[in-house]
Amino acid sequence: MYQLVIVDDEPKILDGIAELFPWENIGFQVAGKFTNARSALEFIRKNQVQVVLTDIKMPGMDGLEFARELKKDPNLMVVILSSYSDYEYMRTALKIDIQDYLLKPINYGELSSCFEKIRSQLDERYAVAMPDSEPYYDKIIHMVDTYIDQEFQKASLALAAEQVGISAGYLSKIYKEKKGIGFQEQLTATRMNKAARMLEDPAVKSYEIAFYVGYDNPKNFTRAFKSHFGVSPREYRNGMRGNSESC
């Protein structure tokens, strides 16, 4: 586990970042959280810390000054957290050679992919291999499958990754490895099966079905349905009715 220090002047946000994100899942431990830069600096000097995540706009010492101070130790990784309009700040920050920046409000997907990248850099530096445990992955796959089954309408790889606390790219990779089928294929298959079931009810309109299974373009739905079942939704529905009549 790599040691992470989080700095933000707003305690609610500070707590949120520290507690609501599954840091352990991606190999980090929150070593400390501070509402001002000076105490954080003091802590970092005394303790072993690899990564610092800091807000950019703070009273007293601001994020940039803090980052500049931190980067005196080139091994320390710094990620800056910023509100959108601090674009000028960001430019300066990038010159200080920070690792990455994140925008508020934090998007979980972005946070995951950012810290996964940092972890792999740290792994390289310390030549450590992540002790991957099979039950851990099984748990992830299971969570994703449940997610797909329940949230097929709005489901996406990014949202699924957010759900399990890893990055979208990483999730896509391990999902394919463990299940032998891609995330998107699994999602489409689920959607098609749901759609087929809905088509059996003649009261539900075809375009509504398309929308409910997550297609905002009916043509795409028709195309996907046809490539999945070999017949168009209309043919499928007519076939169903034909069968029921013959019974």
Next chain:
Amino acid sequence: MLRKYFVKRARWNFLIMIVPTLLIFIFIGLFFVHSQREDIKKDSVRSLQSFEDSLEASIFNMGYQLDALMSNTSFSLALRNLVDNPEMRQNDQIAFRMLKYFFHSYETSYSYIHSIYLYLDDRDRFLTSDPGQIANIATYYDQEWYGTYQSMDPGERVYTNQRWVQRYTYGEPTEIISIFYRMTYMDGVIVINVDKGEYGKLLRSVLLSRHQKVMLFNSKGDVVCLTDPELEQFESDAFADSIRDGILTGMEEALKERWVNLQGEHYYVNILYSGYLNLYEVSMTSGEQLLDNVRFFLLMACLILLAEMGIMFFLAYTYTKRTFSYIEECVDIFSAAERGEALDSHFRDSNDEYALILNNVIRLYLSNSRIQMDLMEKQHENEMTEMRALQLQINPHFIFNTMQTLDFEAIKQLGIHSELHEMIQQLALVVKYALSEPMETVTLRMELEYLRAYLQIQNVRFNNNVITYFDVDDSVLDQKVFRLLLQPVLENCFEHGIEPGQEKILTKIKIFDRGDTIYFAVVDNGVGISKEDIQKLYERINSHTARNIGLTNLNRRLILHYGPEYGLRIRSKLGLGTEISFVIPKVDPKTVTEIKNDTKN
């Protein structure tokens, strides 16, 4: 079209040039004809005078000489003796021979002399040159003259007439003119007979022009001699009669110096009285004389006129062509201006009036359109400034930090999979997008991504009853557009298009590739808009003063950015729904940087 005007204009120019020339030609022509006519008059007078001179020289002088001879007593006595006594004395013999010699010399030197008679009153014999002898009137072949002499007016000194004589019964009769010349010192007459044909030839040779002919009338108004056989045709017609009447009544002066039309031909008539022979010379100059004189001039004038017309045609053509090249330039410039293309501020470095006018017009047009564009852009800029001012009133840090706090609170209380967390995430996306630089361009793909986030929020608001279809051609996804292109239209759907309590809100976003342009349409199944309200809506979105941020702003941005024809179009049917559409060109008329610079400055 222009060609038609060209022909018309060229013809007009040509006419303007040719009219003064033609007038000058006509004036000179008339003047020339007039002077020619005057010349004919003068010539006829001069000709008649020389004619009279030759009459005097050819005949009168002869009579005068013979008369003078008779005033010599030896001659007059000899003549009387010769006529009275058949026996000739010595002295008479000499006189007789001398007279015969005179006759002979006249006859040989003047071929037109036919014969000469000398007669003393109350004798029945006379001296004749044909042959040189004393002849008895009663037995002589020509007796007519005697009667004429007897009937001559005693007061008349000279009388002339024309008659026929036949010397031998088997011979041809000869037409002669007889001049009766009363002797001055004795009672008697000298008759000079002239061969009419020969004499006519002589007289003709005196005349200056072949178009001039002369008729001789005696005091009784009879035609005595013609210089040209052609004149015979007038001898017996009304013209000759009028002359005769004129002579008999002494009114012949009134008949001279005028133009008459005889058998289809014009003649200039002049009359001169010759006192020597008591004859009226009537000169007739044919109008052809005039033609003869004028013909060369006319030919030359026509040639010059033709050449001149050629030159003028060329001038009119080149002038019109030059004018039209200017006009075409004007038309090009104006249509370029209409199409909204950039114009050169200066038309042409030339000093002519067209360049002056055009330069003025162009300058006026340019400044006008520039002012208009400036005004619109100023307005737009003001709005943007206002928008930005509004944006700045609320500190974005406050907004985003608040959203962050809310997000964490939602996750804490409802878990990562809560709708609230999702909504906050979408809202963050929407707010970030909305707070960006308004005129910055994005790809259509980004715009649609944003639009989906926006729609998901709306969907939550409307209890999952918002169904939106995207019918988008993939080929246009990377097209650059300015941000918030479709959101105002969708917003309009949700704000105005929905019936209270409407169950399902169907909207369809259509984006089609149309070659050079992209077609956008947002269709809903809402309440629709009545015709009058559509009109009102148009007025509102096209108004310069409207403060409506949504559709009006979008419409203005479209027009400012792409041009007046790219504004919003609205179609609607009450109870069925509304379609709001617009088209944008794929190639941006203004580059993005330009716009940015403009709004920054």
